Amino acid sequence: MSPKPVVRSETALTNVVAVTAAVVEDPVFAGLEASLAEIRKMKGVLGYIMRGNTSAVLDLAERDKISQYAFLSNQLHESCLEIAKQLGVAEIESALVEGKTQKVLFMKIGENKISVFMEKTANHSAVIKRVQI
């Protein structure tokens, strides 16, 4: 029997609203959520979105752009899978899209898809290491 999702809303320490619909009993999800909360405090990190099978959590500085970040996150996952397939890469550890001013790091840990949005100058390697701990 699958655990009941618990929906909660809270104000994060970073002065942004984090809306969470999480299955608190999922230890991997909970662990990643804790890591992301720490990553959120890193210099240049603008926010993150994590989607699991039955739950999602996000914390973004620009609330009016939440849907845009969510669409990009979703598309990044689908497109990277397709590109990797076409070029014979069996498994993706991470994907990084760099724009002119910002960049997005995408990772998939188990069934959890994580997108971390950063300023261009932020250290994405440190974010990767922090997520993988």
Add this chain to the structure above:
Amino acid sequence: MTEVSSKPLQTIIDEYKNISPELAKAFIFKKDGEIIASNEEGIAQDRAKKIAAAFEDILNHAGVIDGIEILTIQGISTQLDITSTNNSYLATVSSRTADEKMIRALNCVIVPTIIRLMDQIGTPATSDQPCPDIAEPEVKQVEEVVQPPEPTVIQQFPVAPEASSERVFPKTPVNQFMVEKIGGLLVASDMVRVDTDLVAKWADLYGDMEILQVNVETLEGKSVLCRFRPIRESDGKAKGVIQIPERILQTLGTGEGRLVMVKPVVPVPLEGKS
């Protein structure tokens, strides 16, 4: 991008492995999957097309991060990098031990710069747009139906171009006529006779440039250049026909009643075009 302009790209792509041996594959392709340059055989067009489409899908949502400069996908031991410049895509597959700064310099600076330069150089050759310096005159098709016994004559007369500081030359009009054989002591064997009205129109069209010869071409493709003169106006039946002496008919391999195309031979200045 033209074949000529893709050669420098192929050259640098060929050099990728020399620059960094960890760079296993590199190829440049277009949105439709056309491979412009590649250092490996067998990159299928349909694969390139799918990669371009997937990249575009991300790009369509990347406004929130101000577009895409580079997409990097890391596998367990492999790294893919894709960049886009002027509707061309550069994809590289390398080992994760490759020098990241080197890859970035190649993918984000050197190759995109060459692509942009090649596009700038190749623009006149690849563009279907007319050269802005030379106005292409509009050609108006006029159909004239000539009553029997003359056949239908399809004439193309260019419309005079708008006044310009530069002199422009209209396209040479081509007219179709039915052959009428002429002979006799007073007929020059190297001269054809054409409709007076047509000669007058050529005079209007080309002004002070004197038309001295015409090109007569059969529908089979044989052609001759010869002198011409207008058909006498007294010959009212001469509409829609060209009068050709026996010798030219033999050269053309045609005969009376057949159709030929006639166009004036315009003296072309060295820098102009007819």
